Amino acid sequence: PGLPAATVVPFGAPAAAPLDDADLASTPGEPLRLLYVGALDLRKGVQYLCAAQRHWHGCATLTVVGRPSARCAALDAALASCRRVETLPHADVLAEMRRSPVFVFPTLFEGMALVVLEAMSQGCAVITTAESGAEDLIEDGVNGFLVPSRDPDALGAAVLRLHDDRELLARVRRAAQHTGRASSWERYRAALLAAAAPPAARAA
Numbered sequence: 001p002g003l004p005a006a007t008v009v010p011f012g013a014p015a016a017a018p019l020d021d022a023d024l025a026s027t028p029g030e031p032l033r034l035l036y037v038g039a040l041d042l043r044k045g046v047q048y049l050c051a052a053q054r055h056w057h058g059c060a061t062l063t064v065v066g067r068p069s070a071r072c073a074a075l076d077a078a079l080a081s082c083r084r085v086e087t088l089p090h091a092d093v094l095a096e097m098r099r100s101p102v103f104v105f106p107t108l109f110e111g112m113a114l115v116v117l118e119a120m121s122q123g124c125a126v127i128t129t130a131e132s133g134a135e136d137l138i139e140d141g142v143n144g145f146l147v148p149s150r151d152p153d154a155l156g157a158a159v160l161r162l163h164d165d166r167e168l169l170a171r172v173r174r175a176a177q178h179t180g181r182a183s184s185w186e187r188y189r190a191a192l193l194a195a196a197a198p199p200a201a202r203a204a
Contacts, residue, residue, distance in 0.1 A: 007195040009191045009192050009195055011112060011114050011117055011183070012117075012183055012184050012186070012187060012189075013117045013118055013120065013121035013180040013181075013183045013184060014094060014118060014121055014122075015121070015181075015184065016094070016098065016121050016122050016123070016177065016180070016181075018177065018181075019123040019173060019174060019177055023098075023123065024170040024173060024174070026101065026166050026169065026170075028166055031058065031059055031060050031061050031163075032056075032059065032060040032061070032101055032102050032159065032162060032163050032169075033060070033061055033063070033099065033100045033101055033102070034056075034060050034061065034062045034063070034100065034102045034103075034104050034159065035062075035063050035065070035096055035097060035100035035102070035103050035104070035119070035124070036049060036062065036063070036064045036065065036066070036103070036104050036105065037065040037066060037093055037096070037097075037103075037105075037115050037119075038065075038066050038105065038107070038113075038115060039066050039067070039068075039069060040064070040066050040067060040068040040069065040075060040079075041068065041069040041070075042108070043107070043108055043109055044066075044105075044106075044107050044108070045105075045106035045107050045108050045129070045149060045150070046075065046106075047075075047078075048106045048149075048150055048151065048152045048155060049062075049104060049106050049152075049155070050075070050078035050079060051078075051152035052104075052106070052152035052153075052155040052156040052159070053078075053081070053156075054152075054156070055152070055153070055155075055156025055157065055159065055160060056156055056159045056160060056163065059159070059160060059163045060102070060159055060163060061082075061083070062079075062081075062082045062083070062104075063082065063083040063084075063085065063096065063100065064079055064082045064083070064084050064085070065085045065086075065087075065088055065093060065096060066086070066087075067086040067087060093118075094118065094122055097118065097119050097122035097123075097124050098122045098123065100124060101123075101124065101125060101162075101169060101173060102124060102125050102126075102127065102159065102162055102169075103116070103119035103124035103125070103126045103127070103128075104126075104127050104128070104155065104159070105119075105126065105127070105128040105129075105132055106127075106128065106129055106147070106149065106152075106155055107128065107129055107131055107132050107149070108129070108131055108149050108150065109131050110131060110132050110133045111133055112132075112133035112134070113128070113132040113133055113134060116128055116132050116133075116134045116137070116138075117134070117137060117179075117180060117183055118180075119176075120137070120143070120144065120176040120177065120179050120180040121177060121180025121181065121183070122177070122180070123173045123174070123176060123177040123180075124173065124176060125144060125145070125162060125169055125172040125173050125176060126138065126144040126145070126176060127144070127145045127147060127155060127158045127159065128144070128145075128146065128147070129146065129147060129148065129149040130146050130149070131149050134146075137179055137183070138179075141172075142172070142175055143172060143175035143176045143178070143179050144172065144176055145158045145172075
């Protein structure tokens with residue numbers, strides 16, 4: 001007999017209060033608050049994040065939450081202008097996401113980056129790569145942006161687009177949170193239990 005068909009149960013996301021007009025309000029021309037959360041290593045594409053900063057100089061500020069896998073003078077220099085936080089409790093990470101209109105995650109390889117879904121649930125406009133595993137979640141330009149990996153120019157261009165078009169930013173943030181709210185942990189648990197049920201129970 002052949003192997004049974006695989007069942008994919010997507011991750012869930014934490015609950016969050018819906019964004020209101022005050023959350024979405026921004027002054028045209030003011031710098032965007034960008035956030036990155038993750039390890040500071042080559043696999044996460046941090047080198048391209050550093051390179052992309054030249055595109056948004058004066059248009060955005062970047063907060064980086066994560067610690068490097070090894071000390072690197074070049075990385076420290078590249079991120080010298082950023083607000084750096086090595087580690088935060090999970091609740092504080094979610095609060096940072098809530099305060100940050102844009103989440104950047106230029107990873108080179110993931111199975112599924114849960115941090116992307118968490119950022120969407122908090123109302124971030126996410127800019128990431130297809131290698132994040134989020135290509136099934138993000139519709140480019142609608143609830144987030146997918147840019148080519150290893151491409152700081154594309155990452156920078158996406159940030160500038162949101163900086164220049166605040167109405168687009170607000171629409172993407174609302175759509176992102178809608179996606180996150182539709183991917184709750186409650187739905188995950190229900191789908192996981194259904195997938196693990198004996199075949200007879202699933203057919204009933």
